[in-house]
Amino acid sequence: MSDVKRPVLDVRNLHVRFRTSDGIVEAVRGINASVGAGECLGVVGESGSGKSQSFLAILGLLAGNAEVSGRVDFTGTSLLDLSETALNRLRGSRLAMIFQDPLTGLTPHVSIGRQMREIVQTHLHHSVRDADRLCLDWLDKVRIPEAAHRLTQYPHELSGGMRQRVMIAMAMLCEPVLLIADEPTTALDVTIQADILDLMDDLRREHGTALVLITHDMGVVARMCDRVHVMRDGEYVEEGSCEDVFYRAKHDYTKMLLEAVPRIILTGHPAGDVSTGQPMPVKTVLQVRNLCVSYPMQRIWFNRRRELRAVEDIGFDLHAGETLGVVGESGCGKSTLARAILQLIEPSSGSVKLLGHELTTLDKQGLKNFRQQAQIVFQDPLASLDPSMTIGDSIQEPLRVFEPGLHRSVRTRRLAEMMERVGLSWSLVNRYPHELSGGQNQRVGIARAMISMPRLLICDEAVSALDVSIQAQIMDLLRDLQREFGLSLIFISHDLSVIWKLSDRILVMYLGSVVELASRDALFNRPQHPYTQQLVSAVPVPDPQVERKRHRIKLQGELSSPMDAGARLRFLPSRRTQLATDYVPQLNERFPGHFVAEHDPLEQLLV
Amino acid sequence: MLTYALRRLLTTIPVLWVAITACFFILRLAPGGPFDGERPLPDAIRQNLAAHYNLDRSLVEQYLIYLGKLLKGDLGPSFINQDFTVVEQLMIGLPYTLTVGGTAFLLSIVAGISAGILGYMYRNSFPDYLLGIVVLTGLVLPNFLLAPIFQLIFGLKLEWLPVGGWGGGAAVNIVLPVVVLALPHVARISRLTRASMIEVMHSHYIRTARSRGLSKASIIWRHALKPTLTPVVSYLGPAAGFLLTGSLVVETIFGLPGIGRYFINAALNRDYGMVLGTVIFYMILIVVLNLVVDVLYAWLDPRVRST
Known part of the structure; x- marks a missing residue:
């Protein structure tokens, strides 16, 4: 704890109250x-708790x-009593804010330079040259x-x-005494999140800036905060030092939040707990071989047509009742892989076999029959x-398609069973999606797929x-359904802790290729590829003592563009120098069932 | 940017060709011809005339001949005013039409956008309502009704402005036609601007700009105006088209010697050459204006530029 100042x-x-058409809402x-x-x-x-408001x-x-009431004292000034002009003198100079989504948060029509310079000129009245120097x-x-x-x-x-770094630089230009960050890393990948959090922590130390961090992520809190307020329905239900809240939580809501966060538990044994191994006998449900998807890029005049290779030479088997986790950063081709397996987009080459039947050569009718066997649940439920x-119509629509002869009463019965199974009350059957949380x-999406x-x-x-909290419920539901129906799952996520909780085996993707494929415990306890090591070391852990002592692996370079051919060799720079940028790192079985793509030794890749 | 403009220009060529072809054949499908008067002409004269204008050949041959000439910039002769070629006639009327049309276009843009921003700034208060009423009037009254009403009020009752005529290009003479032409577009543009600005001012980057302590004026001017104008600019291309078709009517009502009048006369007389020539000219103008709009679009939005 810092001393009392x-x-x-x-x-x-x-x-804070909002006047709405439904009356006054107290946020x-x-x-x-x-x-x-x-x-x-x-x-x-959680969302809607009023933390941003x-x-x-x-x-x-x-x-x-x-309508805002109360008292807000900012270094001796009462903020709520200030006029817009007086407030403008403080905002952006002594008091700055960072927002969640850096794409919509920066004006798309104005260059970075002009947006930054404008702030300096407004508050510090610098000349253009001085302003530019400060921005740089x-x-x-x-x-x-x-x-x-x-x-x-x-x-x-x-x-x-x-x-997001530009956003932070803009907020810091006039060296504010208070920085408010509203979900600053929520839209970012884990490794970038780790960098941004480090950066904010450094700024706080070097400049003595007071930092308010608004977030839903307990791992981020564990890593960054001295004191924590837990907010629910517009009120703080718990407050205290970081350690108090994490280790001695008093309020049930705090305890529930902490329990809901999936925690990666490292045993140190790559084989994991042997008793929970795969059930025998093993039956292969899905077999993917050499799957490639590439998109043609727009040709500019007479240049050679370029291709974006979104998925490159991916192969794996999936057994009955097994869950394969697919993890990777945004743009690495995870979703493209899913769509190619389901033939929602046409693979450029390779083979996908479901229950022994080749899918890539199926005609329309054949595809329709196969879709009954393979379903998908998407990210945005609404x-x-x-x-x-x-929602009743949505859920039973697949029955109309796949079993058109089904009697209405049977359909309704199966709809009712499925809704009950996924935990939806029958009274919701005639509601519309926008009326639901x-x-x-x-749950509707899962019921429709199941x-x-x-x-x-x-x-x-x-x-x-x-x-x-909802995330935990949905994951439990998926696991129960899997056990009950012997379902094979492919679970795609950028979130390693979610992947950890659900997966038997994990496939790590980087720019369309597999960099590592192994059982869950092997992958987390004995990660082989530098990229996997970096990912695992970057996941925030909801435990302040663990989080602050951790060593993070930082590799050279950011996530590169899939258009950049050389980027594939980011972990194999020794090959890059040999004029062979087309070289594709090969996947080798380093331990039984543990596949790792070729890479240079970790020491050569560190920052 | 240049590549972009060039590519857009190339794609307009097939558009022009399809439009010309369609016009050519539709015009010929219509019953009657340029030499069908009250009294039928003697057969010999008729045949001579037909031979002179290639009307005795097959339709396809006529079409090919027309296209061939068109490529050399020749729109052919007028079938009624035999002393002039189509190009010559267009050149006579053009300065008048462009003056009135161009002024009306500029007025629509400037007045429309300004009214839209004012409407936003005073939204849901007296100035906004007043603008709303003026704008609605411009939208609901067609120009052939608005023009005589203005002529009555400002020309005959108040005697401020002349009722019609070119008057040697005096400014007072073009005020009424320009206002009548521009009013519906001022109306649409101002409503578009107002609605678009309300939406833009709710976006996250405006919130960021506010959190940086920028003044309201610089937020509107630097951060909100360009994105606000994006939908407005998309409307400008079609608006140019409406302005031109509107000018046909307005020129006739105000007795202006622009090409609109020729066009109406030519259509009534089945003057194939003249009608086609005017249509082609208008088409090129609209295509060029749309191209300008697209380039403007790219200037407004850097994301369009890079694709």
Whole structure:
């Protein structure tokens, strides 16, 4: 704990109410919080808890129908009493905010340089040259390569991690005394998340900035925060030091939140617990061999047509009742792989066999029959349901397609059974998707996929959009269904802890290729490939003592573009120098059942 | 950027060709011809005329001859005003049409966008409602009704402006036709701008800009205006088309010597050459304006530029 100083921000009895057509909605009900210089305050809660609204209110950034009351003291100034002009003098200079989605959070039509310069000129009244120097300085500090070039670029030309760094640099330009970060790493991949968190931690130490971190991720809190507030329904239900909240939680909600987070437990034994090994006898449900998917890119004038190789030479077997986790960073081709297996997109080459039948050569009718055996659940539960169909109609639609002769009463019976099975009350049958919560909609998606009794279910980021408590429920449901129906699962996620909880074996993808394929325990306890090692070391662990002592592996370079042929050799730079950029790293079986792509020794790849 | 513009230009060639072909054959499908008057002409004269204008050949041959000439920039002779070629006649009317049409186009853009921004800034208060009413008037009254009403009020009752005529190009003479032409577009553009700006001001990057302490003026001017204009710019291409077709009517009502009048006369008289020539000219103008709009689009949005 930091020594008792006068807090930078002191919030007393803050209320936020919204006037809506349904009457007044109370979003924040009398919260108290304070944060001192160099301190990091965490505010955790699930969606809709009011955690963002309370801090947007402090900065006067809420919509016009909001009413804010209470007392907010910021270094001696009462923020809620300030005029817009007076507030503008503080916002962006002494008090700055970082938002979740760096793509929509930066003006797409204005270059990075102009957006940054504008802030410096507004608050510090620098000349153009001084302003540019300050901007370059900060871009360097947030470790953006080729800073001068970045100034001329537009937000869409940068990667997600870069954009978030720009966002941080913009917030830090005038060296604020208070930085409020609203889910700053939620939209980012784990390795980039780790970098960004390190960066914010460094800034806090070096500049003594007070940091408020709003997040839903207990792992992030464990890593960053000195003190934590747990928020639910507009109120703080628990507050205390990070250790108190994690090890001595008093409120049931806090305990529930902590229990819901999947924890990766490392045993140190690559073989894992032998008694929970695969059930005998092993029957292969899905066999994928040399699967490739490439997209033609638009040709510019007369250049050679280029191809984006989204999935390259992937092969694996999936047994009955087994779960294969597919993990990788955004853009690595996980979803493309799922779609190619289901023949939702046409693979360029390779073979996919379900229950011994080749799928890539099937005609339309054959494909239709096969789809009964293989179903998919998508990430966004609301967007993947037809908004004009009741959920009852959505769930039974596959029955109409696959078993058109079925009598209505049988269909209704099976619908009722399935809804009960996935935990949906029968009273919801005539509701529409927008009337349901995200978790309920995802149950509908699962029921729809399961009603035709498939042998294979692919879950493409099926729990990523859900709050942790709901996430845990859905994962339990999937596991129960699997046990009950002997279902084979392919579970795709960027979240390693979710993958850990569900998978028997794990396939790690990087730029369309497999870098490592092994059983869960082997992969987590004895990761072989540097990329896997980096991923495993970057996952936030919801335990402050473990989290702060951890050693993180940092490799050279960011996630490269799949268009860049040389990027494939990021882990094999020794081959890159030999003029052979086409070389594809080979997959070798290093231990029985443990496949690893060729790579150079880890020491040569570290930053 | 240049590549983009060139590529767009190349794709307009087949569009033009399809349009020309369609016009050519539709015009010939219509009953009657340029030499069908009240009294039928003697057969000998008729045949001579037909031979002179290639009307005795098959339709396909005529079409090919027309296309061949067109490639050399020759729109052929007028069938009624035998002393002039189509190009000559167009050139006589063009300056008038372009002056009125161009001014109306600029007025639509400037007034429309300004009214839209004002509408946003004073949304749901008195100035916004007033603008809404003016705008609605412009939308619901067709130009052939609006023009005489304006002529009555400003020309005859108040005697501020002349009722019609070119008047040697005096500014007062073109005020009424320009306003009548522009009003519906001012209306649409201002509504588009207002709605678009309301949406843009709710976006996350505007919230970021506000959190950086930028003033309202610089947020609207630098961060919100360009994205606001994107849907407005998409409307400008079609708007140019509506302006041109509107100018046919307005020129006739105000007695302006633009090409609109020729077009209507030519259509009534089945003057194949003249009608086709005018249509082709309008088409090229619309295609060019749409191209300008696309380039403008790329200028507004850097994401369009890079694809």
